[in-house]
Amino acid sequence: MGHDLPFTWRKREDDMSHVAHRFTGSTVIVTGAGSGIGRATAERLLTEGARVVAVDLVSDRLSRLVEEVEGEVISVPLDITEPTAAAHIVDVAGARIDGLANVAGIMDGFEPTAEVSDATWERVMAVNVTAMMRLTRAVLPHMLEREHGSIVNVGSEAGQRGSAAGTPYTTSKHAVNGFTRSTAVFYTPKGVRCNAVAPGPVATGIEAPFHSEWAQQRLGPLFQTNIPAVARPEELAAAITWLLSEDASNVSGAVLSVDGGWAAI
Numbered sequence: 001m002g003h004d005l006p007f008t009w010r011k012r013e014d015d016m017s018h019v020a021h022r023f024t025g026s027t028v029i030v031t032g033a034g035s036g037i038g039r040a041t042a043e044r045l046l047t048e049g050a051r052v053v054a055v056d057l058v059s060d061r062l063s064r065l066v067e068e069v070e071g072e073v074i075s076v077p078l079d080i081t082e083p084t085a086a087a088h089i090v091d092v093a094g095a096r097i098d099g100l101a102n103v104a105g106i107m108d109g110f111e112p113t114a115e116v117s118d119a120t121w122e123r124v125m126a127v128n129v130t131a132m133m134r135l136t137r138a139v140l141p142h143m144l145e146r147e148h149g150s151i152v153n154v155g156s157e158a159g160q161r162g163s164a165a166g167t168p169y170t171t172s173k174h175a176v177n178g179f180t181r182s183t184a185v186f187y188t189p190k191g192v193r194c195n196a197v198a199p200g201p202v203a204t205g206i207e208a209p210f211h212s213e214w215a216q217q218r219l220g221p222l223f224q225t226n227i228p229a230v231a232r233p234e235e236l237a238a239a240i241t242w243l244l245s246e247d248a249s250n251v252s253g254a255v256l257s258v259d260g261g262w263a264a265i
């Protein structure tokens with residue numbers, strides 16, 4: 001995270017000897033696969049045998065993923081807010097799509113409602129909500145055809161409370177929860193599960209600058225207490241891949257807090 005909040009940091013754990021091979025023969029689309037939670041999710045899926053369709057705005061990041069990780073990665077550098085993006089991603093993935101991880105997202109500048117610009121509102125909603133809906137909508141017919149599929153959306157602690165970000169991001173992440181539950185209601189009976197994870201602070205490349213003096217005053221003291229240690233992206237990848245996998249075959253419509261216990265406080 002790109003801001004100076006009083007978080008503590010957790011020790012890195014690289015031992016992957018315990019991982020299973022739950023995705024052999026599966027194709028999974030991961031957005032935001034160039035960095036942070038999306039990259040860790042792509043890596044975990046590849047380790048477990050998936051063919052990964054890796055989508056990101058920044059093509060260099062995808063090139064690094066392809067160079068540094070073993071396994072079948074199909075790199076799709078594009079902006080998921082482009083109107084043609086979803087159709088292109090599904091085209092590249094091919095007819096069999098087993099999983100979709102909607103991870104790409106952007107923060108706001110912690111703007112309170114009275115300080116929100118149209119540009120910030122529109123961009124945050126476009127990336128965090130509209131693009132997620134469009135890609136899910138494009139993937140669903142392929143999953144429904146085979147009556148099999150799992151979709152995982154990345155929400156946030158900001159979808160669980162009003163004090164974790166500015167108004168645009170908070171609104172967008174509450175929308176992710178509603179989108180997840182509605183999609184689960186409609187399609188779980190047809191074999192497609194839809195869940196979300198709600199991370200607390202995670203050590204990634206996401207930028208989260210404070211652009212508002214009032215937000216600093218109002219939220220600053222709240223951040224001094226209760227917020228747990230910063231998670232590693234791999235800890236989020238473990239939860240996302242669990243929800244994508246058949247291990248979670250009876251889980252749908254859930255918003256899983258992966259936040260070191262923050263939501264319970």
Ligand SMILES: NC(=O)c1ccc[n+]([C@@H]2O[C@H](COP(=O)([O-])OP(=O)(O)OC[C@H]3O[C@@H](n4cnc5c(N)ncnc54)[C@H](O)[C@@H]3O)[C@@H](O)[C@H]2O)c1
Pocket residue numbers: 001031032033034035036037038055056057058061078079080081103104105106107127154155156157198199200201202203204205206207
């Ligand atoms: N890091 C945290 O503390 C935290 C906490 C809660 C939720 N989240 C959520 O986790 C998700 C992943 O964030 P992260 O922390 O790994 O951030 P990150 O910035 O490290 O990675 C996000 C990736 O998404 C890509 N991306 C952004 N906009 C895009 C677009 N329009 N089209 C295609 N790709 C795009 C970026 O290029 C980047 O590589 C986001 O939805 C974020 O809201 C993060």
